Each structure stands twice: as structure tokens, then as C-alpha cells.
Amino acid sequence: MKKKNNNKINSLSGPNESLGSFNNSVVVALSGGVDSSVSALILKNKGFNVRAVFMKLDNSTEKEKTAKKVAKEIGVPFEVIDLRKEFKEIIIDYFIKEYRIGNTPNPCVLCNKEIKFGLLLKKFNNDFLATGHYAKTKDGRLYKAKDYKKDQSYFLWKLNPKTLKKVIFPLSKMTKEDVKEIARKNKLSVSKKESQEICFIKETNNEFLKKYIKEKDGDIMDKEGNIVGKHKGVWFYTIGQRRGIGLSGGPYWVIGKDVKRNKLIISSDEKDLFSKDVSFKNANWIRKVDFPLRVKAKIRYGHKGDFGVLNNNKLVFDRPQKAITSGQSIVFYNKSEVIGGGIIK
CATH class of the missing domain: 2.30.30.280 (Adenine nucleotide alpha hydrolases-like domains)
Structure with missing residues (x-):
């Protein structure tokens, strides 16, 4: 990665942000929820050769039954991939380990990289993979979705351009209300439950942790x-x-x-929570950047984001930010494009 020794702050330009064209065979990660279900329906109606795949991550059967029913309603083949062992070893154990050393991790970020867009994509290597994420991809780059309130690009910063070129986000230009309306009009038997913040925790966070710590x-x-x-x-x-x-x-x-x-x-004193400086590790750059670079950054999913100057593994915000927390992801944006991210130290 090229470094600059002067004080110039760089800016990035981006291509036209639109959904690219893909071949005809696509695997849809179908959970039975409204977002993945409508994604599968959209692709089927556009003439794609769709296969619905349910990732079995725990011992419950309710979601699997719902997903299977939706796949039948849409008219696409349905398959179950048992990833319980891998999910436990890669995601749940990581979550517990991070808390044990004092961090506050975001397991969804790791799950997207290692499970959804890792193991699942590898298994169907010759196909494209579609999910119900609210995000946009074009030519190996990642962008925010049209519905900024539901945008999930924050959780996808660990993906690389090679992976992004094999991914389709059918909901990139839709709002949540659009999606719900499509499901209703097509009488899809989608799960009425909204996705949990952390899918494998059914109780409070501390009740879960006390089983292991x-x-x-x-x-x-x-x-x-x-x-x-x-x-x-x-x-x-x-x-x-x-x-x-x-x-x-x-x-x-x-x-x-x-x-x-x-x-x-x-x-x-609440003011003691505020700081401008963020150091991070394990950076992933989706596109090449030259430092220093002026960016907008989010320090947690619910953070609206703010501007600052990025230089190697440190960002200095223009204004102090509240509760910068080790283990959380910091994600960098140039307008609507995600250029990379890292784990806050």
C-alpha cells in the first residue's frame, strides 16, 4: 500500500454505482425471513437459475421448515447445508474468547466473511451467491444500499473484491417497505420475526456469557x-x-x-466517554487507498458516522465520538462506497 509523506489529504472517485450483470446460476442463502425470501423471488422472476440453500447453524427446526416452505412457494430447489460445527468453532467460540479478553466483538462481521461468503460460497464455487443484505456491489466494490436506514454494508467490510464479484444483493435499490409489500402480494409464508441482533443468543448477553465465563x-x-x-x-x-x-x-x-x-x-461525567482518536488492527482494504485520506467512518452499526482523517492504522475524527469500544468494527466510507475497515484496539 502506497504511503505519502506530505500533508495532502487524498480523496477517491468512484464508478457508476449500479448492479452489474451476472451469469444465470445463483445460490440464494435462504433463511425464511422476508429479505432472503424476496431476494430469491426477484432472481427467479428475472430468469435466473435459482437454488435456495438453508444454512443450519443450530438445532432448531422452525426456520428450516419456513425456508423450505418459501422455496416451494417460489418454485426453486431447496437444500440444507449443516454448518453447526463450523459456526460453533469459528463464530461462537470467537465471540466468547473476545469477551474473555475484555473486547466487545461483532460476530456478524466475521460470520459474513467466514460462513456466508466463505464456506457457503466455496461449496458452490461455480455459482454466484445472493443474500438478503441491504447493500450494493459493482465490479468488486461495495456500496451502501438505497435504504440507508436498513443499510448493512457495515457488516461486509471484511469481504474482498474477488468475493464481491461473485455476490448479488437483489435488495440494493429497495426499501424495507418495498420488500414487505412484495412478500405480501406474493403471499410468501415468510417468518414474521425480525432478525435478532446476535442470532445465537436467545437470552441476555450476560446470561449467555455466564454459561462459559x-x-x-x-x-x-x-x-x-x-x-x-x-x-x-x-x-x-x-x-x-x-x-x-x-x-x-x-x-x-x-x-x-x-x-x-x-x-x-x-x-x-459522560464527557469522559468521548475521544477523537481510534487505533485499529486487522485492516481490510476493498480498494487501494493512499494515506492520509479523508473519510467518513462508523464505529458501530448504530453509529451515524462522522468525518475524519485516516492514516495507516489510525483515524482521527474531526469531532470527539462517544464510547469507542475495543473489538468493534470501524468501517470507512467514501460517500456511499465502503473502502475498508478494521477492528478497534
């Missing part, structure tokens, strides 16, 4: 180092957390974690 008493400290209370393990807290700290008075926010000493650091 033991509680351990530790000190709650203010930023001056005074002990103000006790907690049951820093891995059960995340930066920016306000509720569930267990202290009277307040409000208090978690502003830091000392994992080695099991110390939880809190503050009664």
Missing part, C-alpha cells in the same frame, strides 16, 4: 483510582454502559476495563 469479584474504581464498589467480572461490561453497574447515585458510565487486574473504571 465464570464470575470473579473485582473492584469498581473511579478515574482517580478510588474503589467505589464491587463487580462480578469486567468481561460482563462494555464501554459506554450505564445500566447494570450496581452503584447507587449516578448516573455512572463504564469508561475503561483493566482485564488483567479485573478492575472496572467508571465516571459520573
Whole structure:
């Protein structure tokens, strides 16, 4: 990657953002939800040779039955791929490990790279893969979807151009309401349940974690180092957390974690959560960039994004941002294009 020694801040130009043309054979990752179901229907109606594939990631059968019924309604062949072992080893174990070392991971980002657009795409190597993501791809590049409120390009930053050239996002130019209307008009028996934030967690986050990580008493400290209370393990807290700290008075926010000493650091001043500087690791660049580069960046999925200057593995925001959290993804945008991302240190 080329580096520049001057103080110039670069900008990027992008191609016309439209869905490219593909060959006729496509595998649709069908979950039985409205988005993947409508994606399969759209491609079938456009004349594609569609195969619906359900990824079995746990022991439940409800979603599989729904997906099979939808595939029959659309009139496409249906297949089940059992990925329970791989999902447990690659995604769930990673999630637990990251919390154990004090991070707050985003398993969906890794799942997209390793499972959906990794193992599944590899199995059907000669076909294109379509999903119900709200995102857009063109010539190996990645863009935001038309429906910015539902846009999921944030979760796809780990994909590379080679993979993106084999991917179709049929919902790229549609809104969620458009999709629901198509499902209704075509009387598809889609699941009425919206996707969970983390698909493998059925209870609260901490209830899940406590099955794998033991509680351990530790000190709650203010930023001056005074002990103000006790907690049951820093891995059960995340930066920016306000509720569930267990202290009277307040409000208090978690502003830091000392994992080695099991110390939880809190503050009664919300301003202590804000910072301009973000260091990150494990960067993936979907397109070549020259540093320094002015970008818009998101530090979590729900973050609206803000502008800053990117230089190698560090970004400095123009304005302080709240609760920059280790383990989360930082994703960089040039207008509507995703140029890359990394894991916040």
C-alpha cells in the first residue's frame, strides 16, 4: 500500500454505482425471513437459475421448515447445508474468547466473511451467491444500499473484491417497505420475526456469557483510582454502559476495563466517554487507498458516522465520538462506497 509523506489529504472517485450483470446460476442463502425470501423471488422472476440453500447453524427446526416452505412457494430447489460445527468453532467460540479478553466483538462481521461468503460460497464455487443484505456491489466494490436506514454494508467490510464479484444483493435499490409489500402480494409464508441482533443468543448477553465465563469479584474504581464498589467480572461490561453497574447515585458510565487486574473504571461525567482518536488492527482494504485520506467512518452499526482523517492504522475524527469500544468494527466510507475497515484496539 502506497504511503505519502506530505500533508495532502487524498480523496477517491468512484464508478457508476449500479448492479452489474451476472451469469444465470445463483445460490440464494435462504433463511425464511422476508429479505432472503424476496431476494430469491426477484432472481427467479428475472430468469435466473435459482437454488435456495438453508444454512443450519443450530438445532432448531422452525426456520428450516419456513425456508423450505418459501422455496416451494417460489418454485426453486431447496437444500440444507449443516454448518453447526463450523459456526460453533469459528463464530461462537470467537465471540466468547473476545469477551474473555475484555473486547466487545461483532460476530456478524466475521460470520459474513467466514460462513456466508466463505464456506457457503466455496461449496458452490461455480455459482454466484445472493443474500438478503441491504447493500450494493459493482465490479468488486461495495456500496451502501438505497435504504440507508436498513443499510448493512457495515457488516461486509471484511469481504474482498474477488468475493464481491461473485455476490448479488437483489435488495440494493429497495426499501424495507418495498420488500414487505412484495412478500405480501406474493403471499410468501415468510417468518414474521425480525432478525435478532446476535442470532445465537436467545437470552441476555450476560446470561449467555455466564454459561462459559465464570464470575470473579473485582473492584469498581473511579478515574482517580478510588474503589467505589464491587463487580462480578469486567468481561460482563462494555464501554459506554450505564445500566447494570450496581452503584447507587449516578448516573455512572463504564469508561475503561483493566482485564488483567479485573478492575472496572467508571465516571459520573459522560464527557469522559468521548475521544477523537481510534487505533485499529486487522485492516481490510476493498480498494487501494493512499494515506492520509479523508473519510467518513462508523464505529458501530448504530453509529451515524462522522468525518475524519485516516492514516495507516489510525483515524482521527474531526469531532470527539462517544464510547469507542475495543473489538468493534470501524468501517470507512467514501460517500456511499465502503473502502475498508478494521477492528478497534
